[in-house]
Amino acid sequence: MLDTFREVVTPEGVVLQLRAAGPVPRALAWLIDVAIRMGVLVAAGSVFAVLGRAGAGFYLIALFLVWWFYPVVFEVLWKGCTPGKRALNLRVISGNGGPLGWQAAFTRDLLRVVDMLPLFYATGLVSCLLDPWGRRLGDMVANTLVVHDAPPRALVEATAAPPIASTVVLRQHEQAALIAFAERGPRQSLARQIELANLAEPLTGLRGEAGVHQLYGLANGLLGRNE
């Protein structure tokens, strides 16, 4: 298992695996957010400029809101994503795997001040690199985590092939490897499938396409398919 996984045991007693995000995608997401914030402020500036002196007041209020509350509002109301994070498939969640609340979102936003010290998020970057789950200081204090959002995938059917009962007793991880091959193989090119199946020659005694089909058959036998 990759070590950026954070495993959280839920009250139901099952382990929830969270894929923590590293500094690079987070920095890219931040850049997108900065661009959006600048855009909003420039637009607000040109609109409020029409209002003359009072406009300056509205502009400063807009600056205050965009500066301090842009991440909070998006992260809470949009399931932990700011537009930048959505673009990079990231999501902020609570450290226990649950969704982010107002309080935690506000805390991690306030502590951005410390993470930005002394320049360009240097503190945040160091903390992100040292922490096993890539958290910046604000994440630690707010008990939050930035994770990669797993794209929903449909249940892939293993390829149809007549099930074959294995004559050799396969160990658990060998069975898992066979089934994984049967599920992922069809998404790869035939040459790659053959290359992989050739590795299993000692088991199947076959090379080439025949070996691939033999492996699919064995996997279906393991899965318990009967025709």
Added chain:
Amino acid sequence: MKQELFVQRYRHEWDAFEHWLNVRGESAKDARSTRRQWHGLGDTEIPARFRRLCQQLALARRRGYSPVLVERLQLLMQRGHTLLYRTPAPRWRRLAMFLLAGFPRLVREERFCMTLSALLFWLPLAAIFIATQYRPELSSALFDASTLHKFEAMYDPHDAAHALGRGSETDLAMFGFYIWNNISIGFKTFASGLVAGIGAVIVLLTNGVMIGGVAGHLQAIGSGDPFWRFVAGHSPFELTAIVIAGGAGLRLGLNLMAPGQRRRVDALIDGGRRGALLCAGVLVMLLIAAFIEAFWSSIGWMPAGVKYSVSALLWLSVGWWLWRGGRNAAFDGTAGEGATR
């Protein structure tokens, strides 16, 4: 049990659960309004179905079923977890309760840090103020000449038509400025407390010295009257809010250095939780202060008596609020935030 049989047996349950999540799990509002049209899995069944799913996931992992199946179950379980363990939506009533009761309670719970913060702010302020009365040249050591000149122009006692405490800006522009500037300072005071409390100490000391210096200088050169008339109105909220933000920062720094019988990260999480709640209160206090400062404090013609009586009233109410707020039996157990440890 072979995987294929397992999938065959439970697949319809997973599909039903997923369908429910897709249709009814997204928004509570939509779910309420489309209650009658829905004929799938009942809402009350969901927690039980979720626990069942968790058990099936555990079984699938234990039996070494294929990664694709385990991943699908985990994804469903994660979506269910996100839905069932979400934090309740904020309610206006709760917010009002927090401001009236929870916040003062929280401030009183942190009385040690708050006292420390108040001392760090008020002692240098008073010391510099008194010192400049005896040695007026001290102010030129604190501020350069152009800054001093600007302050003098802002509080010129001979220019009665002039709005107090500002150049030519309008009330609204200043309102925006106070919101941006003062609230940002309040938030930064809290956050910089994470640097072992040093940040908060520095902010408190410099603010104390600056405010004391300006007040002392203006008093010494005889511009005291417009200055006091200007600051009297908003100072109860603004100065108290800065002290509270500093106290929250000190609490965070102290939790970092002396976590007690907790893991350091747990102590920090607790400090951060309290700090965020205190900052929410500070935000409201500074909003009130900005409003008063922009639209009331600057009125030049208002007689000093009125301004000072209003100021005294505000100081008393802030003090009363922080001292007595949330002590009423009616708030017991309901205010929540400040009371739970």
